[in-house]
Amino acid sequence: METSIVQKYNVPGPRYTSYPTVPYWDNNGFSTLNWQQTFLKAFAESNLPGGISLYIHLPFCESMCTFCGCNKRVTRRHEVETAYITAVLTEWAMYCDLLPQHPLIKELHLGGGTPTFFSPENLEVLINGIFDRAVKAPGYEFSFEGHPNNTTRAHLQKLYDIGFRRVSFGVQDYNEKVQKSINRVQSFHNVAKVTFWAKEIGYTSISHDLVFGLPFQTLESIIDTIEKTKSLNPDRLAFYSYAHVPWIKGSGQRGFNENDLPQDNKKRMLYEVGKKILAEKGFKEIGMDHFALETDSMYDAYKDGKLHRNFMGYSASKTQLMIGLGVSSISDSWYSFAQNEKTLEEYYNRIENNELPVFRGHLLNEEDLIIRKHILNLMCRFKTSWTVNEEYFNELPDVLIDLKEMEKDGLLELKKNSITVTEEGKPFVRNICMAFDLRLKRKAPDTKLFSMTI
Template identity: 35%
Template sequence: MDADLDLLRRYNRSLPRYTSYPTAPHFGDDVGREAFQQTVQRSNAVAPEAPLSLYLHLPFCRQLCYYCGCHMKVTHDPARIEKYLRYLKREIDLLAPRLSSRRPVTQIHWGGGTPTLLTPTQIRALGAFLRDRFEVAPDVEMSIEADPRGLTEKHIAAARAAGCTRLSLGVQTFDAQVQEAIHRVQPERLTRTAVRWARAHGFDGINIDLVYGLPHQTPETFADTLAGVLDLAPDRIALYSYAHVPSVLEHQRLIPEDALPAPAERLRLFGHALETLTGRGGYRFIGLDHFAKPDDELALAQQRGTLRRNFQGYSTRAGADVYAFGISGIHQLSGLYAQNAKALRAYYDAINRSELTVYRGYRLTKEDRLRRHVIMELMCNMTLQKEAVEDRFGVDFDAHFGAALDRLRPLEADGLVALRSDEIEVRPPGRLLVRNIASAFDAYLHEAAPHEQPAYSESV
């Protein structure tokens, strides 16, 4: 482990997480509503039966967690949520008629913010609305993010009635001192009860979100959190590295910086978590920051080399176009990314004009698509067959990616990656540094001067 720590320390630098390629900071206003609508029209004509994935952004939360990096709004006003839902449905009605009615919806994700801040009645109504407007596949994978604080059994029942099969619970930590410092006091029993309800109501996938690198966290106290989580035996665990960017997210200044673990301590936190979850816990390490039981779809997909990645994280069905509803949502079509208005005012104004709210995006070139494919294969499946890339994109891999392969040589010497004549393989020590390996293929990262780089979080 010490040798691994040394490697992690040497390679730990700020890099994109590659939920998209190119990454969101490269989106521009040259791709707006018009471009999006044209692409929607074309892609629905070309592939009128291709599966669809939907993302719903429900931004409201009862209170602000000081570490939060999500696009959220605090509210105590039920009328504000009711109004948002009215507009969300109007937005769906603006876009749904432009999509081929033969496209089955195979995946729906309710994200936020806190979707379970909706009342049980609102959750049921939104589920019914989706079924009315789309051809939802009988085996749709529908997931919802929930905050155990404020959650009731009625919410769980409503989410099931709406068609949700997966529940993702925000936990972050069970430690009382850490909870105080992050302004998220959440007694462990709330999480336990939420898991019990979810099982009783037939949720077949339960995920727990954890964050490491939070103030006052130590490997010892985090061990207690991990033991508590293992005891709940969720199907999946997301273990995020705390992204602390107070220059961008002002409220993160409320985090006591002197209590944040130093980089070496962060690495130890991660190292211990990795050992515990994959050792005693029996979970498989998936991609960058996920853990799944060996028989879980994510683990099987990684084994088969069919794991995919998008703005919603790792998925087995992320090949489908994603249409996003709600503020800040990002549409992900095969050749185009497009983002909805971020501010409520701009979002409501556009919908009042009966317009979609897309305000910026990115149209991928052929070269972008090729590089996206390579980066996603490495990030998801940890291996890449050169011949498959050559067949798909009509390039000579080694000639095309000479500069990227040169960038990888020092990482090969450090045992992080194997560069073979027919394939690239991320070696076990390179798993934690897969962002460094993937970034060798990121044309934009190597074109821009360091001072022009957007603020990304560190590798570990």
């Protein structure tokens, strides 16, 4: 890949877990009452046909990883677990009180932070509390993020016993120098141990999260990391680009010199070499930065055109309504987004006052809904089309003009009523989506908002 192409398209851009992206939400036109109305509309349309999704944010970590951009609270005081679980279950009760019947839970994901900061017993209390007022949908999928250093066999067994079959372990990189620079030191032995425990217990989908573009990473360290990863034979892989956003995350992402980060073509080469090795080892590329073996349900979803993307990342099944519980969580009714308070103190305060802890959101207009479909198609299937009026929007001709340069560079194929991303264009899918992002085009940010696309 030519350096000029990488440098040409390596610009700040969203990751498109939503459209509109959070910085472009119209908070002035949003209210908690609006959110409740669209929440109930989505529930009526989605609960009985297939169920809803539930994301629970567990923010506590025992130490700060300096590559991390998530909302977290660093502490070693495990007595915080009980109060937090109580608050989350209170929030859940508020939602259930709005509903005419028990919800069917199709997908449930525990994210963080570090979900395995919580004891197995407390995680069981949390999940059982959820299902005091909910029912597991047919074919449900429960998943959680596990830290290899503190995930015990008891964690894995307890969560398996209450329905979890998918686990994702954060690996990042096995090189000791890289690990020390991001304050995430964990041995290959620890990752192997939890992976084999999960296999023995019966988990049907085990994922490892890798990151490229970290400080001090080299081709040698990426190759070594992927070779070690393949030896453990996970079912899925996320191979993320490191998002360097210290202007958002403050000191957390300034634990190293920015000159230590691989840039532009050097960074992209880490991905291209890694991707090539993964392909040789049987991993298929599905969506942006994700790979799966042909035996995994995520690959089936991609192959069948059913892959979905939301604030939890990629999903093998689409649910219209996703409720986010816990501090900073984001909910999605398809018609609107709603985000919870971002600090624990404010979150607890709202819960204690018997209020849904939503502090901002966005109601999608007709144009937003059309653009959202196109961006989801590109992110999940690497193609989109406009063969019916419901897929057309007034500024589409201008979007196609903007995409001509990318077509000339071989990143996509333009036809009369469709776009297909080429193999060469897959690393630039965020850039292609940006051509559809009318809100971004109409008001370019005057401060730093997004990480670099490459």
